[in-house]
Amino acid sequence: MDSTNITKVTPHISHNEHLIFERSQEGRIGYSLPPLDVDETPLDELIPAELRRDDDLEGVPEVSEVDVVRHFTRISTWNYSIDLGMYPLGSCTMKYNSRLNEKVARIPGFANLHPLAPESDSQGALEVIYELQEYLSEITGLAGVTLQPAAGAHGEMTGVMMIRAFIDARDGREASAKRRVMLIPDSAHGTNPASAMLAGFTVKAIRSTSEGFTDLEHLREMCAAGDVAGFMLTNPNTLGLFEKNIREICDIVHEAGGLVYMDGANMNALVGVARPGDMGVDVIHLNLHKTFSTPHGGGGPGCGPCCCTKELEPFLPVPRVVKDGDVFKLDYNRPQSIGRVKAFYGNFGMMVRALAYILTHGAEGLREVTEAAVLNARYIAEGLTSDYEKPFNAPPMHEVVFTDKRQSRKGVHTLDIAKRLIDYGFHPMTIYFPLIVQGAMLIEPTESVGRQELDQFIEAMRSIAREAKENPDLVINAPHSTRIGRLDEAAAARRPILRWKPKESASAA
Amino acid sequence: MDSTNITKVTPHISHNEHLIFERSQEGRIGYSLPPLDVDETPLDELIPAELRRDDDLEGVPEVSEVDVVRHFTRISTWNYSIDLGMYPLGSCTMKYNSRLNEKVARIPGFANLHPLAPESDSQGALEVIYELQEYLSEITGLAGVTLQPAAGAHGEMTGVMMIRAFIDARDGREASAKRRVMLIPDSAHGTNPASAMLAGFTVKAIRSTSEGFTDLEHLREMCAAGDVAGFMLTNPNTLGLFEKNIREICDIVHEAGGLVYMDGANMNALVGVARPGDMGVDVIHLNLHKTFSTPHGGGGPGCGPCCCTKELEPFLPVPRVVKDGDVFKLDYNRPQSIGRVKAFYGNFGMMVRALAYILTHGAEGLREVTEAAVLNARYIAEGLTSDYEKPFNAPPMHEVVFTDKRQSRKGVHTLDIAKRLIDYGFHPMTIYFPLIVQGAMLIEPTESVGRQELDQFIEAMRSIAREAKENPDLVINAPHSTRIGRLDEAAAARRPILRWKPKESASAA
């Protein structure tokens, strides 16, 4: 039945929840505090008026607890989430987030522990960090581990800075000053060049071959220049293909005096099956919020541990968590360290979850996950080849990329297909990444999806392919089933409104 | 945009979640248990085969943890709930369920306590029960309290059985055998007569006056017969009106040798303002899951404490929680008790929540709630009088009743108005109760709703009244915005399908 031509109907009250500032009413209260239990000193005696606020916190909302609960419960229903269905964002590894891990991270002994508490009274927390370091070292086949970085990009910055510090130490500042080029494939994620930049490197791109692999010729060429500090590659690469020449790649870079950085965002294809350390990689970052299932939280928090070879270990950030007998300690005495990348020890809460993930799976379970994840991706690849163009032939690992070549002939582009997928009840795949594939659609089902749902997804994609032929407008105008339609992002960027303002002054945005 | 004539679109994957049995796949696993850590004895030595299952639990689902989480997360989105908006079910008191109370009830010291643990090691739990008893006694103005009943109806049964036991003791079995009539207003909730029945009473109805009050004449008449054991009334009554003659009513019943039972479902209109004990009531039940905000949980658990006068106290169920010095004890030695109405001590988890509710509000807060609840109902009454017929003139307390008299002239009935309200994003009010009002619409906003939402509700109801005049079919065919339309309940009752069966044998339902 068509509900839209029915006057004054909102399908659900939760569909028109305003901003909290629009709900606020003077005098409403949502908090409770015990009465002040010490004798009060006149504020002026404590803090002179000129150092105190004089705006009476004008504009900060005044709402009841009930208002807050309804507000966030309602707007939460506007989100898609893993718990509602498959979330096949390529490169993002949207796998199931275990409730058990959430519970463990909330144990008061962890949640209420102050980072500056005496080490002797924080042994359990230090043990968590140490044990996780050990397992990540085993999984990557690399000796040194820091858990300090807060996300993948942060881990990248840490890793490339370590490469720089290592080369400085190895060649001496002067010689190393001539080694300031970081090679990065044209298929790489944007954070790679941005992170290299933070370490003061000049970024040069390495071409990919028509098969979707690193162009060894081009790599040799660039290395020949002698100014190469390192090569940052993702493996499996962002096309979902395993760089079969990885050993040779590492050799080329090493012979040229550079180091190999691996972006570990795609480790969900390798855990328990192959180890970067065994491939010749010198340093890698992991995304615990991908491979190790810590929740994405609508954009973080993450945790981006950095693992490296023995040679690079001295350059890891301080402090390091070490074991001395059966006591865990913080080691600050690392003269060659690149320094700190974050206050305290990183996103500890994520470490607890990731350790719980590893221990829940065990060795067999971790490999089982990898197999299931790759199998699911293969299954989708198989299911869609007849309807969508696959730019590369090599069998995909944990994710597969398609293009909109065929559909675009009818004027239907990747963005339209993605939006139309929403009407079928799925979150779209990653689109327009990697940049080297025209209208890329990067699909990563992860291991957390069952066969029926994979079949539904394949059926939906095929149906969209048919619609693109028979009724392109239907696809081009999608989505048709959401609370709001496509938003005018261009206009939003032209005259950005980045905060709420009270009506009167709203113009003065 | 009209999404319904778009082929193969389900607005959201969560909209077509099947039964778990339809999801089940042989070999899927959702559980984890530690390996058995004792040496295993062959089952046949423990339990002979003929006493063991031989069906291999055929048909019980086999699903993964991820399947379960998605299944319930999806179907949960098909529910309306207090957290999504106003839930104005008259007589049900759907108020905000505090998260703090949920947290408190889950404290391991309560959640993991076995009911048969030694009293000396359960003092905290006994203290919760005792303290709650004390406060409920203060709130009702009645001396004796039991928390054993699991819900309101259970409390009713307990209360009327106590009345019967009291009369048996007072008049002697023989004389009392002639007192087996329980008077109940025609406006009463169905559980009242059903509970009276359980105590072996014959139920006789008392008429209500055209003003919506107990008909005193009729009451006197019935009492004259001399066979009256008691009178069960709800106050404020189910029309939302306070029985202003309550004192007189109690006198009439008492003089006739009967006792007065008050259904306390509507106590949200009285807490801190007036006490049943002061009105002459002998025994009352409360619904902690209404007045004291323990969550309804989609149909329970509830908790229906029963409070009574000193005279009735000896008849309360066993065991009672008593305080002896500063030790809390279970007292089983109550020779006149009606016995047990439930194993153990009642729905303890609800008691913890209700006590937290009382302590969070404090004396002032409890009265504030009552005022806010009655004010909200008055505000709605005021807002709707111009569009809907109000059967009674007296000012309503915490809830107000309207009829569909005006709308039904156009063929639009209460059920249609209720369903149409769903399209406006509200849960409907209680309908067709009380039975004595034609097409009753009983509206109870509770204190948990803010003015804007009350105005939206009033506006929605007015708009429906307009639609009923201008476009009755729109209302008669409502709802138009839900996942499914009105279900054929008659057909469902004619050939009931009350469980899932595997396809093949489905016919044999």
Added chain:
Amino acid sequence: MRYIPNSPAEREEMLRAVGLERASQLFDSIPADIRLEKPLGVPSALSEMELLEKFNRMAERNRAATRPSFLGAGAYSHYAPTIIDHLISRSEFFTAYTPYQPEISQGTLQAIFEFQTLVCQLTGMEVANASMYDGSTALAEAVLMAERITRRKRVIVSSAIHPEYLAVADTYVQHYGIELERLEIDEQTGRTSTEALASLDDKTAAVVIQSPNFFGCIEEVAAIAERAHAAGALLVVAVTESASLGLLRSPGASGADIVVAEGQSFGVPLSFGGPYVGLFATRDKYARQIPGRLVGEAYDKQGRRGFVLTLATREQHIRREKATSNICTNEGLIALAATIYMETMGRRGIEETARQCAQKAAYAARRIGELQGYTLPFSAPRFNEFVVRAPSNADELLSRLASEKNITGGLALSRYYEGRETDFLVCVTETNSRAEIDALVEGLRSIAG
């Protein structure tokens, strides 16, 4: 008050809007002489911080909650998968009312339909309701239902049923002219002695047993069913430890006509005795005699499947005093928890849990039976509970075990029975590690010796 959205100022405005000056006028219809003029004798409001402190302090006094325990007797410690609490905490479930409006209650309705199905599968019955308050009230309702079906007044109940269940049944039936005759316990086997069944006659509405019974002994349900049916009586079977359904022949398969059970074993916290959930199942032919709510399949105009509350004509809101029961609010959220438990554990997990309970109990029983001075008086096969006869007063022995070894060793039967001063009931589940069991055994040894 942070739970009341409207500010004092807003409430003032609203008062004006309805033509009043003072909030007190809202209560003008209450005669002055019965209005409460002083504030309630309730302490003043506590903040969240203060409230949590108070309850944490009280919880700490429940020492028994945090030590190894071998208590069963109607409430069992089983492992509850973490997702249960997460899912029932979705406010779409726990802040919803009874599903009176199916169009916006399908989540609850479908979950109940799954619950009813699972209860049927595990009990081996054909139809189950949406839940009762708990096992004990379910048993009482079963007796009343048997009377409705057979129109007979005599009911024979086993003395090996949970004493508190029997007490509740006594309360429920006392005004129905139903007499509950007790069947003795066979002191050899620990089972209900079937001799008295000879007295079965055409006045007998039902035979009521519990299996495994209160002493942990598995009854010969099939045999008793035959005897009952031969006399035209119904067999009512109660189960307090639902985990046993994963291993034992289902009551349905053994000939029961009505099965009631306590569902607490299915992922529901002990919570000092409640809220739990009563399971109630019977034969299709008795569906219209069932107490409580039933959810059935239904279709809308477009033929879309949904679920609704059905057969409401049995219920109090329609039939009033003629209803099959007075129950209204039941145990919805707890039934949901049990549903999530049964589906998460699933076919294999329910079986494995039962297997571990039986094996661990067997191990504990063997070890304790070997102890100097301790004996196991009953010979019948058991599931996960068994009676131990101690060398001295069991109550004193168990309190010493608690204070000296910090173990709750079981339940002294003197709580319910005279002449069983040295007996206590031990329960072992999958949550009791071998180390705990060994500590119990060692504790019993050292305290007795």
Added chain:
Amino acid sequence: MRYIPNSPAEREEMLRAVGLERASQLFDSIPADIRLEKPLGVPSALSEMELLEKFNRMAERNRAATRPSFLGAGAYSHYAPTIIDHLISRSEFFTAYTPYQPEISQGTLQAIFEFQTLVCQLTGMEVANASMYDGSTALAEAVLMAERITRRKRVIVSSAIHPEYLAVADTYVQHYGIELERLEIDEQTGRTSTEALASLDDKTAAVVIQSPNFFGCIEEVAAIAERAHAAGALLVVAVTESASLGLLRSPGASGADIVVAEGQSFGVPLSFGGPYVGLFATRDKYARQIPGRLVGEAYDKQGRRGFVLTLATREQHIRREKATSNICTNEGLIALAATIYMETMGRRGIEETARQCAQKAAYAARRIGELQGYTLPFSAPRFNEFVVRAPSNADELLSRLASEKNITGGLALSRYYEGRETDFLVCVTETNSRAEIDALVEGLRSIAG
């Protein structure tokens, strides 16, 4: 494995469907010589029960988590309303990704828009981003942003900034040719000594201060802002204790150009140092230089309001090495928690919390200041932290306080500074009861005496 929906049998079928026999063939594209042939050196799987046991055991070893504490120094114990954890635990929030698809991410997007607004209101700035990793990295990014804006390389930083923040800044800027010059501390007031500001010149990109500073002293922000602006430099103000924003003149109102803060005080658990959330705010004119994500208002064809990620051209996925930062995943869920905190506490609760912190700290400072042998070296006004000079080595004194009195009395400054062996930093918040404060005072007295 219960987190993998497909059963082994289903996976076998799927393997066939993609034309393979064995799962190992899925990895044929990996050269044999680098495939891992042995199982990983990771213990075998733990069940839920075993896992919870293990983590509970580890958690118990964190004794400091469960005793009264007066630690601050960048991480603060504040009361977090219960609803925060309930709401962020809705899977619609915590299992969603960065809101790349606005049509099905409006919940997250609107929440971030509210977060940005609240951060602007509290800091007194015009534009704020969707969050940074934490306060320390936010500060480093602010320095880099100041360099981008001014194209100057000289940055003057106060030595009274959190030492770990300074360390992070050193790491971030080391390859940018930016030198961080330290401003000394005035040993009288405990404030940043402004003398060195004389050296401000046209090469100076920014002056960077923290207020309240690491020693708890409130800086004269406005005065420093004037000096900086006079030289065409920006003023960057860091706040580690965001609760202070409820009482102190906002950095924006005092002339700051960039404000960074640690948002942990807003309802975020201590969690041994993370995850926390960095607040980052500046002036409208610098909006296009901001690092990280920004959410803005947008409209669809029917003119319905929604929110989208905007000004993406600043970011790495578009600009790559020319981006304003490399940040991608930020602290979404923690920003949501902070948003819920700010809205629940609201205008009056944020003010009241700050007031109680200041009053309780003042009380504690006065009581400690009166103790034999203890002095308060710094004279500047403070919020809720202050330095105490002890009669003997502070580190030893605090360890005795912990072991003998079970109180974490504060932070010995020797952890970060040489020559401050007898100084320690005490923090008092609304969560410290008067009884706790008195116990601290008494403990310090008895241990010193």
